[in-house]
Amino acid sequence: MRLRRILLWAVLVIVILVVVAVAVAAYLYRPMLRTGTGYAAHNACALTFLADRTEPETDLPPNPLVPYLRTSIDEAEGTASVSLLGIAFRQTAYVSEHGCALGDRAEGAQHTSPPPPLLEGGPEGIDLPIADSPEGLGAALDEAATRDGTRGVVVVHNGQIIGERYAEGFGPDTRQLGWSMGKSVASTLVGRAQVEFPDADLDPAATALRPEWSDDRADISLDDLMRMTTGLEWDEEYDLGTPITEMLFDQPDMAAFAASQPLAHEPGTFRQYSSGTTNILCDLLHERTGLGPEMAEELLFRPLGMRSAVLEADASGRSVCSSYLWATPRDFARLGQFVLDGGEVDGEQLLPRGWMDYATTVVPADGEPEPYGAQWWTNSAGDGSPTHLPMPEDAYWASGHDGQYIVVVPSADLVVVRTGFTPGATIGGLEIDRLVNAAVESVD
Numbered sequence: 001m002r003l004r005r006i007l008l009w010a011v012l013v014i015v016i017l018v019v020v021a022v023a024v025a026a027y028l029y030r031p032m033l034r035t036g037t038g039y040a041a042h043n044a045c046a047l048t049f050l051a052d053r054t055e056p057e058t059d060l061p062p063n064p065l066v067p068y069l070r071t072s073i074d075e076a077e078g079t080a081s082v083s084l085l086g087i088a089f090r091q092t093a094y095v096s097e098h099g100c101a102l103g104d105r106a107e108g109a110q111h112t113s114p115p116p117p118l119l120e121g122g123p124e125g126i127d128l129p130i131a132d133s134p135e136g137l138g139a140a141l142d143e144a145a146t147r148d149g150t151r152g153v154v155v156v157h158n159g160q161i162i163g164e165r166y167a168e169g170f171g172p173d174t175r176q177l178g179w180s181m182g183k184s185v186a187s188t189l190v191g192r193a194q195v196e197f198p199d200a201d202l203d204p205a206a207t208a209l210r211p212e213w214s215d216d217r218a219d220i221s222l223d224d225l226m227r228m229t230t231g232l233e234w235d236e237e238y239d240l241g242t243p244i245t246e247m248l249f250d251q252p253d254m255a256a257f258a259a260s261q262p263l264a265h266e267p268g269t270f271r272q273y274s275s276g277t278t279n280i281l282c283d284l285l286h287e288r289t290g291l292g293p294e295m296a297e298e299l300l301f302r303p304l305g306m307r308s309a310v311l312e313a314d315a316s317g318r319s320v321c322s323s324y325l326w327a328t329p330r331d332f333a334r335l336g337q338f339v340l341d342g343g344e345v346d347g348e349q350l351l352p353r354g355w356m357d358y359a360t361t362v363v364p365a366d367g368e369p370e371p372y373g374a375q376w377w378t379n380s381a382g383d384g385s386p387t388h389l390p391m392p393e394d395a396y397w398a399s400g401h402d403g404q405y406i407v408v409v410p411s412a413d414l415v416v417v418r419t420g421f422t423p424g425a426t427i428g429g430l431e432i433d434r435l436v437n438a439a440v441e442s443v444d
Contacts, residue, residue, distance in 0.1 A: 031250065032241035036065040037082045037091040038102050038249030044071050045080035045093035045100035049114035050310060050326050051175045056080075059177075061402075061423040063240065078112045091249070098293040099312025099324060103252045107317030108292040117173065118307040119297065125305020126334045126345060131160040133442075140438030141165050147430055149403060149422030151176060152329035155435075156337055156415040157443045164329070167420075175308050175326045176419045179400030182311060182325035183278045185296065185335070187226060187375035189321070190281070191343065191355040192299040193289050200288040204358075209284055210259055220267045225281040226374035229365050231265035232258070234274040238401075244275055248323060252315035255283030271367040275322035278375065282321035293317045303350055304338050306331040323401070329417045335398075336406040336415035360396045377427075391433040392440060405432055412440045 040060060047056040060066050070086040073079070080100070083090035093100040096109035105112065133141075137155065144153050145165035152174070154164040166172070194202050204223035213220065217232070224230045235242045243261070251257040258276025265272075286295060293313035301309040308331045312324035327335075339359075343351025359374040362381045371381040371388055379387045379395040387393050397407040403425035407416040416436050427433070 031246060033065070033084055033089040034091060035240050035245040035249040036063070037069065037084060037089045039245065040066075040069050040071065040082040041080050041091040041093040042100055042102055042249065044073060044082060045095055046177065046312070046324075046326070048073055048075075048080060049078060049095040050099060051177075052117075053169075059421055061238075065240070078114065098317075099310050099326070101252075101313060101315045102249065104315040106293050106313035106315060108294075108313075109317070115310050117175075119301065119309075122302035122307070123305065123346075125303060125307075126159075126337050127305070128156060128159065128161050128330060128333060128337065131157075131162050133163040135442065137163050137439060137442040140435050140442075144418065144432075144435045147420075147422075149420040149425070150418065151421065152417070152419040153435070154329045154333045154415075154417040155439050156333050156417075157439070158413050159337060161330070161333070162443070163439075166329075172330055173308070173328055175310070175328055176404075177400075178325040178327060178332060178398075178404045178419070179323055179402060180275065181332065181398040181400040181404050181406060182321050182323055183275075183375040184398035184406070185300065185311065185325055186278050186282050186285075186321035187359050188335070188339065188343075188351070189285055189296060189299055190222075190226065191351040191359070193285055194352050195350060196299060197289050202285075202288060210280075212259065216263055217267075222281075222284070223374075224267050225277055225284070226359075227271065227363055227365070228274055228277050228372065228375075229268050229271050229363075230274070230277055230280075231263045231267045231270055232261045232272070232274065232277065233264040234258075234261060234272050234276055236273050236275060247276055247279070248320070253318065254314050254316075254320060254322075255279040255318050256316070259283075265367075269366060271365040271369065271372065273369050273372075278322040279318070279320060281375075282319045286318055293319060295319055296321075300335075303345060304334050306334050325400075329419050332404075332406050332417045332419070333415050336408050336417065340408050340410060340413070340415055389428055389433045391436045395436065397427065399427060403430055405430075407432060407436055409436060409440060412443060414439055414443065 044056040047053045072081045078095040081092040094105040095114045096105045097111045097115045098106040141163045151167045151170045206222045208218045220230045236244050247254045296311035309327040359376050360378050362371045371378045377397050380393045392409050394411050395409045403420045403422035405418045
């Protein structure tokens with residue numbers, strides 16, 4: 001009898017210890033686990049409702065959580081929920097006309113249904129007629145299309161599509177996620193807002209940008225936001241539980257989260273690639289223009305005729321300019337053509353003259369990345385140093401996670417778009433320069 005009581009107490013102690021251990025582990029790993037379920041929930045929502053794709057797990061990069069995630073889609077309610085083993089750390093993404101938002105629908109949304117495949121109304125925008133491919137380009141396109149994870153390739157010359165390729169299951173009308181190509185959209189939106197809202201105080205030298213920045217952060221300028229030289233502490237590593245993943249997958253107001261970070265460097269002296277910085281930039285645009293989550297659509301997508309484009313908002317109704325840009329490859333090419341043309345559409349100047357010179361000029365700073373302009377990557381630092389990649393020196397590009405690129409070559413009147421899902425890819429690793437150079441040679 002006594003032995004039985006001892007055994008019962010032993011079992012009870014073991015159970016208590018296990019429960020305590022599980023509770024402690026859940027507390028310690030909660031941020032990591034919630035960012036994991038948040039990523040998967042947003043991914044499932046966006047692919048289901050924005051891209052009309054039925055296997056969202058194909059876009060989840062490898063990580064140890066994936067086998068233990070359980071996903072539930074409610075098409076009637078417009079939601080996607082993901083939990084760990086169906087019981088813990090559940091996150092739900094809600095669709096609206098402004099895309100998918102974690103935790104709740106975007107503030108300011110009027111609908112519980114997704115945006116249509118093509119936005120209705122608005123001007124015709126930039127027309128990209130299809131022309132014959134020049135000799136020599138076809139082989140380069142075929143080679144680029146076979147690279148791991150490539151889903152779309154479009155080449156535009158003289159405002160005409162001279163070649164394109166698509167992977168099976170994708171086509172000219174398939175929305176794809178541009179990830180950080182949205183940063184270049186943010187830069188372009190600043191220029192658009194300067195034209196449309198001349199009294200909005202969007203001088204790059206402007207400081208004291210947020211009321212809570214009453215300390216040394218008051219010295220951060222709009223130009224610092226554009227060039228990622230704010231000095232704010234940040235970690236852009238896409239690991240579960242880092243600031244970038246916590247912001248994207250576990251924060252209802254991403255700009256406020258990013259703006260709450262302390263200074264790690266004097267503003268203007270150190271370049272730190274930061275998606276948080278871009279979201280602060282777009283939050284400022286919302287405030288100064290008075291526009292809600294429809295901002296990108298009204299200022300940019302409709303005038304350019306980017307009828308597939310969606311820049312998603314978070315639950316606060318602020319645009320996630322750092323990361324959540326969706327469009328077809330042809331519409332990404334329209335953006336490239338727009339900046340190549342210096343912001344002119346049908347004879348109307350929609351960007352300040354010289355805006356792209358500003359956006360693609362590198363200002364020296366410690367840190368990285370280099371060469372980097374104002375939310376656009378450049379092939380030349382402008383100081384006589386060797387070009388970044390073996391392609392035309394005047395090339396510049398928008399770059400997105402997993403291998404998304406819009407490369408603009410003004411000297412060749414050329415735009416090259418590549419979309420895909422290639423985790424860890426770089427522009428050099430994907431040999432985008434080979435395709436660009438082949439396109440340049442074919443039209444020379």
